[in-house]
Amino acid sequence: MSAIVPTWRAERAYWKAGYARVAGVDEVGRGPLAGPVVAGAVVLKESRAKWVKALRDSKQLTAAAREELAAEIREHADWGVGFASSHVIDQLGIVWATRFAMRKALLSLREGPDALIVDGRESVQFSRDGAPIEQHWVIDGDALCVSIAAASIVAKVARDAMMVDLDCTFPGYGFAENKGYATAEHRAALLRLGPTTLHRLTWAPVREAAELGRAGAQ
DNA sequence: TCAGGCTGACAGATTCCACG
DNA sequence: CGTGGAATCTGTCAGCCTGA
Known part of the structure; x- marks a missing residue:
């Protein structure tokens, strides 16, 4: 794995264009056989730019480092998570379930975002109060973009916690x-x-x- | 011309192995 | 011991090719 460090490039471009609240959006849990797909949305402040040193793709962080960063994100940023259950995945398919979870994550933000930076290939237009939201899709975004990296960490930590809880409800599967x-x-x-x-x-x-x-x- | 099939690129992650 | 790469699994989607 090359040492790719996420940057603020996309956020700064939006800030410069007048979009104050830029939400990074990412999802986790597409590949598993069980459990929900979870999406995270995080609106970072420009003043927290020091995070660029610590924020990386959630897959490249240890569990302890993820927990620590997730706590800091929850304390200092506007954040939200959304879930789509295995039932929804079976009903809609994984892609639409992912979009469903992303939408719920955006709705759970304290304030609606002005613009979105979304991980993946462009596949859906998000809207706010019926009006389309300015959005930018980034392939491999969790490794390239700070807001998406933050969203991936929040989503990953939320999903891991959920699976630990569900281990008590459904013992024997680990x-x-x-x-x-x-x-x-x-x-x-x-x-x-x-x-x-x-x-x-x-x-x-x-x-x-x-x-x-x-x-x-x- | 159009519908259907195939292929490759993309997303999520784990496991195993090699290397410094 | 930590890190990185390859292989593996799942599914979706866009673009290209082929045949009717």
Whole structure:
């Protein structure tokens, strides 16, 4: 992994153009077999520019560093998270569920944003009070853009906490460790215990486990 | 000309291995 | 021990190609 450091370039361009509240948006939890997809939205202040040193792609941070940064973001920035359950993912598909979670994250901000910097490839137009919001999509944005990196950290920490809680509700799958991802242990538990309401039934490994469970029961 | 299929690029993440 | 790269898994989408 090259040492790419996120920059304020996109935010500064918007600030210069008169957009005061620029929200970075990112989602986590697209790949797992179980659990929700979670989106984060963060509006950073220009005065917090020192964060550029600490903020990186959430995947490149240790869990402790993520927790620490998430606490700082929650204290000093306007932030929100949105969820789309596994049921919504099965109903809408992962892409629309992701957009649904992003919309909820934006709605949970204290104030509506003037402009958005969104991780990914342009796929949807977000709006505020019925009017389209100025938006800029950045591929690999969590590694390139500070606001998106902050949003990815908030979303990741929120989702991890949720999966730890759900580990108590659905013991035996190791959600606290695997966060719903298809580790060998999780796959083995899926075959042994069958899918729960947390599992994405449209995902092939989950569907196969459900079918094997049904065949075994017959 | 148009519909359908294929391919590659993109998103999320984990695991394993090599290297400094 | 920490870091980085490759391979792996999931799904969506845009663009190109092919055949009717």
